[in-house]
Amino acid sequence: xxxxxxxxxxxxxxxxxxxxxxxxxxxxxxxxxxxxxxxxxxxxxxxxxxxxxxxxxxxxxxxxxxxxxxxxxxxxxxxxxxxxxxxxxxxxxxxxxxxxxxxxxxxxxxxxxxxxxxxxxxxxxxxxxxxxxxxxxxxxxxxxxxxxxxxxxxxxxxxxxxxxxxxxxxxxxxxxxxxxxxxxxxxxxxxxxxxxxxxxxxxxxxxxxxxxxxxxxxxxxxxxxxxxxxxxxxxxxxxxxxxxxxxxxxxxxxxxxxxxxxxxxxxxxxxxxxxxxxxxxxxxxxxxxxxxxxxxxxxxxxxxxxxxxxxxxxxxxxxxxxxxxxxxxxxxxxxxxxxxxxxxxxxxxxx
Numbered sequence: 001x002x003x004x005x006x007x008x009x010x011x012x013x014x015x016x017x018x019x020x021x022x023x024x025x026x027x028x029x030x031x032x033x034x035x036x037x038x039x040x041x042x043x044x045x046x047x048x049x050x051x052x053x054x055x056x057x058x059x060x061x062x063x064x065x066x067x068x069x070x071x072x073x074x075x076x077x078x079x080x081x082x083x084x085x086x087x088x089x090x091x092x093x094x095x096x097x098x099x100x101x102x103x104x105x106x107x108x109x110x111x112x113x114x115x116x117x118x119x120x121x122x123x124x125x126x127x128x129x130x131x132x133x134x135x136x137x138x139x140x141x142x143x144x145x146x147x148x149x150x151x152x153x154x155x156x157x158x159x160x161x162x163x164x165x166x167x168x169x170x171x172x173x174x175x176x177x178x179x180x181x182x183x184x185x186x187x188x189x190x191x192x193x194x195x196x197x198x199x200x201x202x203x204x205x206x207x208x209x210x211x212x213x214x215x216x217x218x219x220x221x222x223x224x225x226x227x228x229x230x231x232x233x234x235x236x237x238x239x240x241x242x243x244x245x246x247x248x249x250x251x252x253x254x255x256x257x258x259x260x261x262x263x264x265x266x267x268x269x270x271x272x273x274x275x276x277x278x279x280x281x282x283x284x285x286x287x288x289x290x291x292x293x294x295x296x297x298x299x300x301x302x303x304x305x306x307x308x309x310x311x312x313x314x315x316x317x318x319x320x321x322x323x324x325x326x327x328x329x330x331x332x333x334x335x336x337x338x339x340x341x342x343x344x345x346x347x348x349x350x351x
Contacts (some may be wrong), residue, residue: 018192023278024277025277025278025282027276029283029299029302030285032289033289033296040303043249044248046249048247055304055308060241062233062236062240063083063213064083065232066229069131070082070220073128075120083320087313087319091317092106106147108121108122110324122214127219131230135234137266138144140262190195205287234265244301245257247287247301250294251292251297252291252292253291263287264280268280281302281307284302
């Protein structure tokens with residue numbers, strides 16, 4: 001008699017984290033906006049089908065814009081396959097806590113099935129990850145500076161003066177990385193590692209050098225498309241954010257809404273809940289209401305934004321993942337072309 005298979009601990013943790021993120025979204029966003037669910041339901045009831053069509057179209061633009069980043073970081077990857085890869089990986093990432101690792105595994109598996117070499121896939125994963133973090137960091141810093149200037153007059157100038165200094169300091173450290181690396185190497189004992197540990201360290205260093213070289217080649221070859229793709233993705237997400245505020249009549253100004261959107265981008269990297277769901281929307285709702293937005297409309301707009309940027313990607317990713325499995329399974333079952341032996345009396349085909 002076969003015993004029922006018990007669910008694994010990571011699967012249970014993933015389901016618990018997804019449920020916690022959804023509950024946090026439903027319960028915390030109205031509380032952060034200072035309103036009740038009855039007012040939120042009334043605000044959502046005023047949205048018609050044309051508004052939902054506009055929001056859905058903007059969500060599709062967000063997904064399509066990121067295909068330029070994926071295709072630029074992985075040579076030979078078409079836009080259609082990049083769209084399937086983006087939707088499937090996003091669905092996995094949105095279901096698990098710190099789901100970026102699971103999304104990376106899905107990306108590696110799918111691209112290897114498509115025939116891309118491992119080193120190119122590794123460089124693609126590193127380059128896209130760095131581009132995502134850096135782009136959201138820059139946008140978030142700009143949004144925080146604008147919010148500081150809106151809330152406390154004069155602080156925006158101080159922060160604006162400190163930002164170039166920080167950039168210059170970071171650039172100086174980047175230029176001095178080779179001398180600093182040689183200084184650390186001289187102070188490191190020559191026989192700190194021995195035996196198998198030393199061999200493992202040597203292999204890791206070689207892999208890091210190859211990965212760094214591959215990533216540098218990808219960046220030098222495709223940096224205009226990478227920068228343009230990330231800018232297009234964040235712009236499309238910002239337009240979707242503003243459209244959600246518009247269809248609900250939140251009443252917040254354009255400047256504060258853009259600043260809140262920009263400042264909240266770094267919160268999406270929080271791994272407590274998948275994609276930072278619930279945390280990002282609650283912080284944005286609190287800031288928008290503090291800047292003069294209508295509480296019920298702001299809460300409903302944040303719920304709409306989360307639905308189109310997070311929840312909608314889960315069923316869409318399931319569909320694209322099923323399409324990938326069916327298509328690859330059909331290719332694997334396809335019989336090879338039969339070859340018939342040539343008659344020795346016939347002349348060769350090239351004559």
